[in-house]
Amino acid sequence: MHQLILQNKGNEKFEIVLGRECGLKSLQIQIPKNISNKDAALLAGRIAFDLSVWHEIATWYGASSVPFVPERYSSFSVEDDYSNQLGIQLGIASILSDEPFSEAMTKLLDQKLKELEIAQTIDESFNAMELVNGRWWSQEYKIPNKHFLLKHEIACYTTTYPKLVLDITNEDQTPIPVEIAMHTNENASLVDYYTLTFKTNHKFPFAKIFKSRKKKRIITNSDFFVILEHIRKETKLLKYRKLKRKNKRKELL
16 A cells, blocks of 8 residues: 555545455545655554454445455454554665665564564463453353453554553563554645545445444544444444343342
8 A cells, every 4th residue: 555655646636445244345545746655654643543444344335355264353453453463564664764665564563563562472361361261351252252252442543552461460560551553744734635535245234333324334534433333332232131141040040
């Protein structure tokens, strides 16, 4: 995306079809003639983040990369938003580095993982997963069951913090936040330069979310906040139903 932006400087009608995911996706960008390399990287990163948010939305509503295998069980999982933003942050830094992208990314990723004090071994990773069993996920259900995840983190466009496994976290360890770029170096809003358009399919509950919308089934990235709030309410309802089902099982015992 970064290279496409640089190759189309001054093109006010640059458009590309991005395939299908819960409907047809397309991108329209108005690229300034004088856009800098850094601003092009920031713009590419912001577009990438919006597309990652759409992936979570699409899978929540039934989109799947493998036919007949639902992916809602993994949608908006605890690490999704943070890891997406972190990957974009490192990608932008690698693009702007003087080193080749792959070399820069390898070094930056290694540095960041050490800074985040990640689990160092397979055993440590397994132990961490077990510690959040029953809190973030449940081994009572098998993939791909929609009840597999117990905790969801809805995408955030402000400061995002990682979720720490407190049982194994060092006492002096604090969560390291990430932020997605919102503006260019000249403080212009990045979203003013592009529009992501989605012609949603029948799986997306368009009429339920946009009851008064006349132009049916067409949404853009500017609608994400409304959709995410709707999903946030659905996760609360899902959590309530799980708790009610669990209490009912206890009564039967």
